[in-house]
Amino acid sequence: MKVYVTSVGTSPEAVFNPLWFLVEVYSWVPDKIYLFWNDEVTDVLNKVTELIERLKKAYNVDIEIIADESMKFSEENPIEFRDKVSSLLQSLRREEVIVDITPGRKFMSALMLGAGMINNVEEIVYLHLQDFRRYMGRLLFEIPMVEQQLFFKEHLTGKRGNVKFPGRKKDEPQEVKIRREDLMAVINSMYIDGEDVFTVKVGNALVGRVRLDKKVEFTVPSFIDLNDDVHGNYNLVKEALIAGGLAKFRNWDELISLIRTLRASKRPIYIGFDTNALYFMVPSKILEDPRFRERGNLIVDFVYSDEVAEEVGKKLNQKLPYGREYGEFSNQPTPKARLAMLGSIELEKIKMLGAERTKSKEIAEGDTKIALDYKVFAEEKDANVIVVTTDDTAYSEMEAYSGTGLIPFKLEWEFSFGSTLEGTWEELRDSIYTLAVLLGELKVGKYSILGIWRGKNHRDWRDETVKVRNFEYSRILTMLK
Known part of the structure; x- marks a missing residue:
């Protein structure tokens, strides 16, 4: 019988990921899983149990989860924890046991490692996550594999383990x-x-x-x-x-520095976008960069020009002809329409976050109209409106209105x-x-x-x-x- 023994800490992913690594990469599936826990982590225990149930369905395997009162311990009593782990491992000496020391507090890992060595369990594992702060709370395959390494008994103690892993298995493509x-x-x-x-x-x-x-x-x-x-x-x-x-945008950091400088003025700060900035998914890059947030909240608001929305919309319905020779692409969006669709989705993202729409009453079109739209918004809101573009002409049009609150910023790529x-x-x-x-x-x-x-x-x-x-x-x- 194959048995997996671990403890429950404050992160359900830290408990589950080493198990998933063994199941997916090495095709080692336990018959039983023993989970040590305490009153402080009951919510985590429930989440871990849910993840194991999902794994059972995804891999079509049967695993018994043992996390009853006999597995409960007091965190204030490390001796109790040591004795319970040792007692369990002694009772499992005839089985193929893997002890995972990844989750839990340091004393838990240390005591589980010691108990595993004393009882000569077949294998001991530890899943090391290099950039812990960045990837904390994510599941194994949401994290770049290069950031993770599963250490085995030989790495941890110098003594080789005795488990023969069958290796990764493929399903039907x-x-x-x-x-x-x-x-x-x-x-x-x-x-x-x-x-x-x-x-x-x-x-x-x-x-x-x-x-x-x-x-x-x-x-x-x-x-x-x-x-x-x-x-x-x-x-x-x-x-x-x-x-x-x-x-990369070579001056991306300058955009962040500009925002930090403008925050000192106490005026509201908005970011607007030229059409090409939407095509280059600049809003997504802002949303994914933690430097645009404080305490989880964005430090800027968003605005978009009515003319930008119209420019994106005009290209969305361009389609390739019907024809057998086009295969999957028959009557599907043209390359320009696909680029416009990227911009359209970027617009939807900022609208979902409450982006305001601006439209000037001036008769103009193209870059001139975009510049006027943002100029009017800046004046009406008495705000600083940084408008991001990648186009020289658009930048020049907007620069003509500098001093009104409109601040053009041209991103340059490498x-x-x-x-x-x-x-x-x-x-x-x-x-x-x-x-x-x-x-x-x-x-x-x-x-x-x-x-x-x-x-x-x-x-x-x-x-x-x-x-x-x-x-x-x-x-x-x-x-x-």
């Missing part, structure tokens, strides 16, 4: 619909399977070469052979990598074909998403990712979903739902 965030599970799976170097293609056209390490390296070819109605041209690759975050971009796993995840939806389809290593398909609706765009073909580990996605 499936086509799965997943959200942008869950693409991390796909990248993690490739990394676990040893695919830490792979290509990104559209058809036979190479878009990039990826190397997974602590940082991601994405090498862009000097020439990309894309120029058709279905996939767009090579410039769309650049726009996708900027929107996804692998191609990108050139033939270069190697360096970034985080999250930036790779998001760039795979933007490449897939803007180019329509993508080959990432052995997987095909569809950003466009027949029947894709507004909810799919709003939820930032793509389809992944031939994914052999759909059980992971079941766990993440």
Whole structure:
């Protein structure tokens, strides 16, 4: 019989993730799980139990959870905890036992390690999370695998364990619909399977070469052979990598410094966006950057120009022709419409957060009208309105109204074909998403990712979903739902 023994601390993920690691990566499934707990963590215990129940369904396994009163101890009495752990392990000496010392307070880990050694259990594990503050509260496959390492008895004590792990198992390949965030599970799976170097293609056209390490390296070819109605041209690759975050804005920190400086004036601070800033997903980047928050709350408000909303809307309904030769892309959005859809979803995000709409009464259009819209709003609100753009012309139009409260800010990117971009796993995840939806389809290593398909609706765009073909580990996605 296979037995797993651990304690419950203040984080349900810290309790569950080592178990999930063993089940998914090593195909080691316990018959019984013993959970030591106390009165301070009853809510966590319930959450852990729920996660194990989800795992049982996702992996179609039967696991008995033992967390009754006999497993309860007083945190103020470490001796009681030691004695209970030792007594349990003594009773399990004939079984294949793995003791996990990851969760709980330091004294729990120390005492469980000691008890495991004295009773010569088959294996002892500890899941180390390198950037604890950043990833605390997340499940195993929501975290870049490079940030996690499962240490075994040999690492911890110098004495080898006795468990023979069968190794990772594949399910029948499936086509799965997943959200942008869950693409991390796909990248993690490739990394676990040893695919830490792979290509990104559209058809036979190479878009990039990826190397997974602590940082991601994405090498862009000097020439990309894309120029058709279905996939767009090579410039769309650049726009996708900027929107996804692998191609950086070199003056992003200056935007944050500007906001901090303006806060001293005590005037309200709003951020508005030019149309191209929406295409490059600048609102999402602001929302995901913790430096734009204090105590969990945004330090700015949002505003959007009526003209910007109209510019985005005009392109949304552009579609490719009907035709068998277009396959999945028949009557689907054109590359320009897909770019506009990214902007439209960005608008929806800030509207959900209460963004205000501004519209001037001046007769104008384009960049001039956008500048006037934000100028009027700044004057009416007696506020500082930072308008983010990536376009020189738009910046010049807005700069003409400096002094009214309108403060244009031009973001400048770092990108050139033939270069190697360096970034985080999250930036790779998001760039795979933007490449897939803007180019329509993508080959990432052995997987095909569809950003466009027949029947894709507004909810799919709003939820930032793509389809992944031939994914052999759909059980992971079941766990993440």
